[in-house]
Amino acid sequence: MTDNKIKVETTRFGEIEILEEKIYYFPDGLPGFSECKKFCIVDNQKNTLFKWLQSIEKPELAFVIFDPFLILKNYDVFINDEELKTLEINKKEDVIITVIVTIPKGKPEEMTANLKAPLVFNIKKKKGMQIILNDNDYPLEYPVYKALSEESEDQNKGAS
Amino acid sequence: MLVLARQKDEAVMIGNNIEIKVVEIKGGKVRLGISAPSDIPVHRKEVFEEIRDKNIKAADSDIFDLETPSGKTGGSFTNL
Numbered sequence A: 001m002t003d004n005k006i007k008v009e010t011t012r013f014g015e016i017e018i019l020e021e022k023i024y025y026f027p028d029g030l031p032g033f034s035e036c037k038k039f040c041i042v043d044n045q046k047n048t049l050f051k052w053l054q055s056i057e058k059p060e061l062a063f064v065i066f067d068p069f070l071i072l073k074n075y076d077v078f079i080n081d082e083e084l085k086t087l088e089i090n091k092k093e094d095v096i097i098t099v100i101v102t103i104p105k106g107k108p109e110e111m112t113a114n115l116k117a118p119l120v121f122n123i124k125k126k127k128g129m130q131i132i133l134n135d136n137d138y139p140l141e142y143p144v145y146k147a148l149s150e151e152s153e154d155q156n157k158g159a160s
Numbered sequence B: 001m002l003v004l005a006r007q008k009d010e011a012v013m014i015g016n017n018i019e020i021k022v023v024e025i026k027g028g029k030v031r032l033g034i035s036a037p038s039d040i041p042v043h044r045k046e047v048f049e050e051i052r053d054k055n056i057k058a059a060d061s062d063i064f065d066l067e068t069p070s071g072k073t074g075g076s077f078t079n080l
Helices: A081-086 A144-159 B045-058
Strands: A005-010 A014-019 A023-025 A038-043 A050-055 A062-066 A095-102 A119-122 A127-130 B011-014 B018-026 B029-035
Touching: A014 A038, A023 A127, A050 A095, A062 B045, A081 A127, A095 B045
Parallel strands: none
Antiparallel strands: A005 A014, A023 A038, A038 A050, A050 A062, A062 A095, A095 A119, A119 A127, B011 B018, B018 B029
């Protein structure tokens, strides 16, 4: 049996076929969307810096996600015991952290990332959760575009 | 809503294992100590609401024609 693809109805991408292994279960949903527990990862065609977290149950619901370590190398995510248990995490290698990006319509340069509440994925068990970082003072709106611009400037300087 | 009067060092039990204790009362502010099983998340209401509101806003994002300044790709989440 090689056919482990399922069809997912989405508002943004139409009907897509997704590998079953790209589906993550969020036991608690996400704040504001507690009824949505199954999501799949959709690659973004034009820009591989971003992916989509697409709800399986709600076609119109999709979040833009991003690797926070690209802009903040020392980003420190503390996952408490209960969260580790819920996500069935026992190996660090199975964990991937992403953050949700908000992009105002027509103003991509004003995009921000929510560093206060990252998404934690267990890629082995296919589980996910949005956790809240209480101890660090990470912002709810971190300017991503600006951070990326500065970084590419630095790279250009290094090259010249 | 049940309203109870409590003094400093007095507590309220919710069920068998959640205790909320008044630790300090000072200048219109009450400090609460909360003992709850680890599977009960405890957050300031405004923090939870902030994140909920942020998620609702984020769900409205669009990036079909997005160009970013950096030529970087991927990051560690390519395995997602």
